Amino acid sequence: MNTKVTIAGVEFQNPIMEASGTFGSGMEYSEFVDLNSLGAVVTKGVANVPWPGNPTPRIAEVRSGMLNAIGLQNPGVEVFCERDLKFLEQFENTKVLVNVCGHSAEEYIEVVERLANEPRVDMLEINISCPNVKEGGIAFGQDPKAVEEITRLVKSHAKQPIVMKLSPNVTDIKVMAKAAEAGGADAISLINTLTGMKIDVERQSFVLANKTGGMSGPAVHPIAVRMVYECANSVKIPIIGMGGISTWEDAIEMMLAGATAVSVGTANFYNPTATTDILAGMIDYLERKKINDINSIVGIVK
Amino acid sequence: MNTKVTIAGVEFQNPIMEASGTFGSGMEYSEFVDLNSLGAVVTKGVANVPWPGNPTPRIAEVRSGMLNAIGLQNPGVEVFCERDLKFLEQFENTKVLVNVCGHSAEEYIEVVERLANEPRVDMLEINISCPNVKEGGIAFGQDPKAVEEITRLVKSHAKQPIVMKLSPNVTDIKVMAKAAEAGGADAISLINTLTGMKIDVERQSFVLANKTGGMSGPAVHPIAVRMVYECANSVKIPIIGMGGISTWEDAIEMMLAGATAVSVGTANFYNPTATTDILAGMIDYLERKKINDINSIVGIVK
Amino acid sequence: MKIKETATVIHQEELASGIFRLVLETKICDYAVPGQFINIFPNDGSKLLPRPISICEINKEYGLMVVVYRVAGAGTKEFSELKLGDRVEVMGPLGNGFPLEGQKAIVVGGGIGVPPMYELARQLPGDVIAVMGYRNDDLFLVEEFTDVASDLIIATDDGSVGTHGTVVDAMRENHLTADVIYACGPKPMLKAVAEYAKEKDIKCYVSMEERMACGVGACLGCVCQSTEKDDHSHVNNKRVCKDGPVFLSTEVVL
């Protein structure tokens, strides 16, 4: 059976990645998961310089999901290259997607250029959809003109293929997908988190120091499936689908809706072997259904 | 202790309503709940003529929520007045909000005019946010200009105060709230359902005949709280908050975020006494916190 | 009168592969009639919607109600793990039951449509012929029907027991006639039974199934198409939960 999928010329041994920010650079979860068995590791968002992130509490639980307001804490691209990319060198079968964040176009470009000659970087995921930072992030991702522009700019500086990561906090995701495509994106990934809020009724104050946070987990899955479906039927570039995937059924659902590959995020937090468990379940499903090539289920539900 | 709240001059004995479409006109739940103890009954969306709604399946379960694609099946405003409004006459302590739907401005106006002289109608909730009908509904609710226009038009024909019901499927809910306010809305209510999708992986087809459905239930609550908060800090007109309220904590959270009243929808399906249970819990909370007037918690978390 | 309450599990056993018999202590049985159903709610907080399950047996004396269900997904899986003394939320009785008619009745059940016919067969005033369809020889409730029906005819898809084929094949084979037919099972079976009834000019009641949310007629989720304009929405849609689940076969589009 073939489980290989190809996105922008990069071949993945299988369509399972973990979602940026939920897995570090893989180091912490390597005690539970053989990173070499994943399609790709998608690293935590990295900026040109270290970012301290938001004050705590940064985490809140909601029903069938969670809110986070990490605020893209990261050590900056230098340390990232020296430590995280170096660590990832040993996992030869697995591709590496580096998630890139910035407050401004210049900052994105600085990171992209620094990564240009790093052989371990197979693809760049450009995060224009983080709801937890004041400038940059989601501001880029909610206006189609800005999406197209930043895509074009990043693309012109990038050596590796670029995946634009879209925000679900928009009226029409198809418009954003088309803007990314028009700007020259090699692929899109969605969804990033939905902006939510939790108030502690006893303390009469916000649970998160940042007031709002990004919602993820199974609660957002139906919205993610809908958006992946809408995009798959609007653009020709491939889609990496994510949002609440925690079982193999969720992953298959996302592929049937039109995703070529899928990322697993929040599920890692309650099941550290979620990625490999999901992959095993998908393979069982394909065998049971006598499907020889995983690519043949992509987007077949119309 | 005062539990009375006032919206657009209409006084409600308490801030608990049930959400349109989840309670019929109250008849079916009157075996479980004394309708006379609610702040208001909000009726299922009614159009100028009977609507058959969508094909089945219309219901799908998702984690901590559900999808529905009823498609606004309703008997038309004539039957509604003769049967449902008549039934509601006996509950004198409870206000009646009639939820109005239409495919076009003309259809909304026809309903609003038919209801103008019905004494049992205390307020109109104008549904410009239903994701389950092809024309009308959400199309009005996703464009600020359209929101303002339809609000102005309905307001000019309405005898009762109007509440504009907003869609959460937008980039910036504040813009929609301001548009409704500019159009002359007496209040806004939010959120309607978030558009979602579920695919049956065994049958490789959509679970809902309509493909997409509106997501409701606890899963959407953090998004609803965030949006109510954003609107409360953007407009001066009062807000009826809803979306996933199933416990008294959820209701208090919504009021702390800025809602003057709250609606309970999906929770009725798994707890037919959800409305009165929630009211009892809220009163306990206020007593425990020695709060004499429920109005004093509205929007105090900033 | 409808009740929502926490019922206590008195007994549970697996009757056939994946088919469970659950005995609940619940006041619902005081008001229940055959053909009605109850909503059972998963305890797991992520599964909100009711699982509608037909009433299989009512024991008013002891306040007990029996349901028989197939493990179809996560909710029924959870139910199958309930043990003596466990507690589970239930609501009912819901819908309208079968009118009890006729000197001679045929009760027809297919698959998981078998159980609701049992209490009906017990309560019918006249002679009862039971026609039950199963996939294979993994039968259930056979003794029960043997006790209450004057005749029990079995059909299996694989021919391992009784007639090789459907319940309608079995009815034809046995040239069955009666004053009234009651049927519960998958839609194609209901359609075939309704056609048989029409041919033989027998009155026929069918029990329908649809995805539900409220279970009480409020949400309009569970409609089936009716041949005439319905009283509620005036649009040829009947609510399975409130106007049904039992309908005259001529009332609904099968």
Place this chain on the structure above:
Amino acid sequence: MKIKETATVIHQEELASGIFRLVLETKICDYAVPGQFINIFPNDGSKLLPRPISICEINKEYGLMVVVYRVAGAGTKEFSELKLGDRVEVMGPLGNGFPLEGQKAIVVGGGIGVPPMYELARQLPGDVIAVMGYRNDDLFLVEEFTDVASDLIIATDDGSVGTHGTVVDAMRENHLTADVIYACGPKPMLKAVAEYAKEKDIKCYVSMEERMACGVGACLGCVCQSTEKDDHSHVNNKRVCKDGPVFLSTEVVL
């Protein structure tokens, strides 16, 4: 080595009002040291995140681990209903434990910070003085500390037992000194203990608390402010779950 597995409940009892002692059979105990914690996962599918709970007692011989927790919300409420034989998902051991140091140590626990000091007191090589703070006379683990500490000093907020006041009031009252202090409890208490230690020039370890998601250092949810740039993100943030929960009192901003 960290493990995620399904543990079996061996015993549960309520030690004081709302304070439960849960004994689990889990392989985690093979690798655990005092001061580490485990993640316990609710069985309810709508509650996804782990509940971090400190290890109170390790019994490697029988493969048992004891945790003591307070019912604080829905997750711990669910745990409090676990009975012998029930199964629950756990992950651990997580974080770094207390370094075992000194000829004479003071172990300080406040409220639900009391339990983690027990296994520490058992394993410390030198003399141990235990100083435990409670709200009122609803004490717990007193016998246990009496057995393992050379002295047990109690402080209560309402003065019903021991010193009327905080653990630090009790430490001052008894003019306590030692080579090292270990403390777990609410942040204001940790701050006061750290100040006492500084005054007396005693090395001091504190165990910190923060909202967590992954528990393994991946999500950056649980950071506390560190006095120096941290090794991981280079931004004065240490991860409680991975770099802690035990820190030198001088390493972190209290």
